[in-house]
Amino acid sequence: MASGEPVQITISMTSMKGLARLAFIAQQFGYEYADLQQTSDNKFALLIVPDPGPQAQERAAQNRARYPDASDGVSLPPLVPNAIKLLKARMVVDLSRQYTDKQRAAIMGFGFTAMAAGIGFGFRADTTTVVIVGIVWAALMALLPVGLAGGRRYGAKYVARLQAAGFTQVTDRSGRLRYVPPGGQLPGHGNPFAGGA
Template sequence: MSSIGKLAELAVVAEEFGYRYADVRRANGYVMSLVVDSDPQAHARAARNWAQYPEAVDGGELPPFVPDAFELLRARITFDLTNEYSDKQRATIASVGITVMALSLGVALGADATSFVIAVVVWAVLMALIPVANVTGRRYQARYAARLEAAGLTPVTDRNGRVRYLPPGRQLP
């Protein structure tokens, strides 16, 4: 999928047909995981919607969704994406990427002493921005975490040590 909003729309519709949002990750775009919802209410809702919207599977009419459900799923997806890597992992990924980019810049500029100096200066400036990006990311995460907690979702740590927010009474898939 191409955007968090489109992922949230898909998740809201999927929940109307007996699935629930499980996770999202980056891999040549965003990849969202949905699982079958084992809740009896979800089964009843799915049966009702399949009966009322039989053409939905072929691109027909879909059940209307509640904007609050969309916003909540969008916040969960955003939090999950921002919480995909730790600060240390993000710093490592950024460091490798910046180093490769600076080396490429030096070679592209002619691989002489001047281009080497320019590449080193660019590398140093970008490396100095990594801590700023991490602080900004933590603030962004905190804002979405507060929104999810205010909506009644519960923080749960998965087996990889990653914090996830789930509706009350739910467990990680």
């Protein structure tokens, strides 16, 4: 971050709250949350970009002076719970909009099929095993619409939180719906993961 360049952090094991805290701390030092996506190897890719706004630069200068040892990960500005909740909401919404329902259904269907095949290969191949694996697979596929509906409900809860806080919906260059703070715009003007940044 000291270079003033966009920073992409790829993390495998963390929570949304942990990612939101990380983005919040970055905001205290002149950066802003740009995007969060899930990678093909099931990790999170968090992108933060420099915030050129005068308020962000002033806040960064003050925090660099107050917390000169911030790089130790301990001497940091205090967390603001409401700001972290809103960052988490933006991240959840961004992740939920990364794929369409059809894409999510295809991914889940492939995963369920692979899981059922793995179970089948773990046991000897006889008629009983094939029937049991078929039943497990059918049960998992029957749960697919439930999982998709639950995901939509979960995302809608966070959209409502953002709208109540005055965030507005915008469309990025890739056509994905995103939310920006009141009076704000998308950091990096579009999809920051697409080339250049």
